[in-house]
Amino acid sequence: DAGVTQSPTHLIKTRGQHVTLRCSPISGHKSVSWYQQVLGQGPQFIFQYYEKEERGRGNFPDRFSARQFPNYSSELNVNALLLGDSALYLCASSLASGSEGYTFGSGTRLTVV
Amino acid sequence: EDQVTQSPEALRLQEGESSSLNCSYTVSGLRGLFWYRQDPGKGPEFLFTLYSAGEEKEKERLKATLTKKESFLHITAPKPEDSATYLCAVQAGSNYQLIWGAGTKLIIKP
Numbered sequence: 175d176a177g178v179t180q181s182p183t184h185l186i187k188t189r190g191q192h193v194t195l196r197c198s199p200i201s202g203h204k205s206v207s208w209y210q211q212v213l214g215q216g217p218q219f220i221f222q223y224y225e226k227e228e229r230g231r232g233n234f235p236d237r238f239s240a241r242q243f244p245n246y247s248s249e250l251n252v253n254a255l256l257l258g259d260s261a262l263y264l265c266a267s268s269l270a271s272g273s274e275g276y277t278f279g280s281g282t283r284l285t286v287v
Numbered sequence: 288e289d290q291v292t293q294s295p296e297a298l299r300l301q302e303g304e305s306s307s308l309n310c311s312y313t314v315s316g317l318r319g320l321f322w323y324r325q326d327p328g329k330g331p332e333f334l335f336t337l338y339s340a341g342e343e344k345e346k347e348r349l350k351a352t353l354t355k356k357e358s359f360l361h362i363t364a365p366k367p368e369d370s371a372t373y374l375c376a377v378q379a380g381s382n383y384q385l386i387w388g389a390g391t392k393l394i395i396k397p
Contacts, residue, residue, distance in 0.1 A: 205383075214389070216376070216387030216388050216389050217376075217385070218387070219386070222383050222384060224383075232384065264331070272383055273336070273338075274336065275333045275336050276333065278332070278333075279330050280330045281330050283328070
């Protein structure tokens with residue numbers, strides 16, 4: 175079975191640009207979460223979607239947005255990129271509440287120059 | 288405010304030298320405590336979920352335990368392939384998000 179797949183794996187963008195990151199969950203998983211991980215730190219929660227509805231939002235500016243599609247895949251969009259947005263962006267999927275555990279993808283490494 | 292703290296930040300062991308990693312937490316209404324392993328440039332890999340104080344889970348050389356204030360990840364007779372960053376996270380209250388510690392970087396020397 176395919177795990178959580180994220181694309182692209184690496185991305186370099188210029189300050190002020192926009193970026194879209196994509197995630198496909200494990201088949202049968204209806205919840206997708208997005209996390210930002212800066213080098214040397216634990217992941218920080220950005221969004222969670224379940225059945226196409228936003229179920230949680232972390233402390234990130236409005237430049238960050240996301241959505242979930244009918245096939246449960248998801249996109250994370252970041253506008254007006256800042257140097258500080260450089261990080262590993264992780265997508266995780268779960269069956270529902272996540273109390274059974276989340277499965278993470280390998281992430282998208284975003285570098286803003 | 289919900290908080291998770293891991294110690295030590297880094298740990299170097301000789302192959303076969305057993306030790307423990309600590310994860311202390313301050314949350315309202317713990318629903319689950321998770322341990323993950325993360326290799327450089329990769330996403331976290333799920334290891335264990337613990338739900339209540341007194342619970343223990345084992346997998347190969349790893350054993351996780353939980354009290355009301357902290358969790359320990361015990362590693363017995365580690366091998367070089369156990370080298371990784373070990374992350375602890377909690378899910379609490381009505382929130383579905385995971386709150387993470389900064390991780391312990393474990394290095395096992397042959």
